[in-house]
Amino acid sequence: MLSFLALLLTCHVAHGAEVCYGDLGCFSNIAPFWGLNRPLSALPDAPDVIGTKFYLYTRANPTMALRERLVAGSLSTFSASHFSTARPNMMIIHGFTHSAQHDWVQVMVDELLKKEDANVITVEWSEGAELTGSYEQAVANTRVVGAQVAELVNYMGTYDVSGPESLSGQNFHLIGHSLGAQIAGYAGDILGNLARITALDAAEPYFDGMDAVVRLDPTDARFVDVIHTDGSPFIGTLGMGTNLPIGHVDFYPNNGMYQPGCNDNVVSTVVATGVGLLTDGYDGAEAALACSHLKALDFFTESINSECPFTAYPCDSYDKFTQGFCLSCPSASSCSQIGVRARDHYGARGSMYLMTTDGANGKYCAYHYKVQVTSSSPMAAAAGRIYVTFQGPSGITDSMEVTTDNMALNAGVTYQKTVISPEQIGDVTTVHVRFARSSSLWDIFAAQYYTLNKVTITAGETQTGYRFCAGDSQIRNGETVTLTASGGEC
């Protein structure tokens, strides 16, 4: 295998070449744009082959039918449009096999314009990102599109309505999905003063392990926030996004590899892809094959105007996060919010974790709670599972397991977990604790009841704690005890 790779590499060294496309610059396919992690390195297609186009949406022309084409260097396209230098600028860049005409682009435009009176520009480069071409060619083409994005941003900086403006990259937020995130990186690298890049599941194949000039990295903008949703390895599991931290802040919803509601089994995913292809054509196939990869779009779009904050928490690992160890936000900048509002936590850095729902009820955002259940001491050793439901003035949660499968339940031990509720239930007033005794023969001598000392709940989003004293209640198999909030120690 290695010798085969070496042969490939040798061939490409021998065929190393360069193309130049006027003001966009010259592009070669030798190192650093070639290497072990990119054994096939194509030269980018010419701009007229890629056919990149920029379309402006504003609150005055918010639909695809009313979008206005902007051309770098063409003053008339700007003066005839609704563009205004007084507004912030956002640019949406699609990835491999997509186009600026995909439904998700219009939905994202709608939400951005609902939130803010902005210039929202969509980048169309689908002819350079076609499935009928090769991924290797689309990867190469991202460099030309990145240079074209930078060219337009620079032109907008010098475009003059009523006097000198200095718009440039300072007031720009590029939002890129998959290969579009890498395009944003190239544009930011050229501009040097770009305000922000949001990477939505940035493409992994041919980028992971490459030099920072080849891929998105924190030097490409003053603030780079990354949402990872499909970060399992491409080889073996078909994960299309990078799992590596590549921004100032990297968000890993649900651990960033497999998303709730998506199939994480390669074989059944491939079967589902075939079924999708037969029933719904390409979109059906993609919905199965790229399910987790597309969730980054859903999370970002929902975050724009969501009442639910999409809070994310710094943690050493997702395992520790699910075990309830990381729901505290000791300072204002230690936690962040996934999506548009990540900018409100400019000082927050590093890897952040959060959980979401599977979106079955139309939204993904959820509220996090750390639940701690403490057994009495002394108590007879029990075995089984513990479930907790809690409620406040605005709602009640589902029943959620605090244990992990049937386990030994010993005296004076606290079992804890991070759980989520899709609804904000307000101050927690009541907790219901249920015990399911293990029916395993191995646990035949375990106590017939579990003895509960107290329950503590901490709401991550509000950083508020609630304590519920149980007075050493004995809970038998299948029974539930209901506790109300206590003021002091138990």
Ligand SMILES: [Ca+2]
């Ligand atoms: Ca870079």
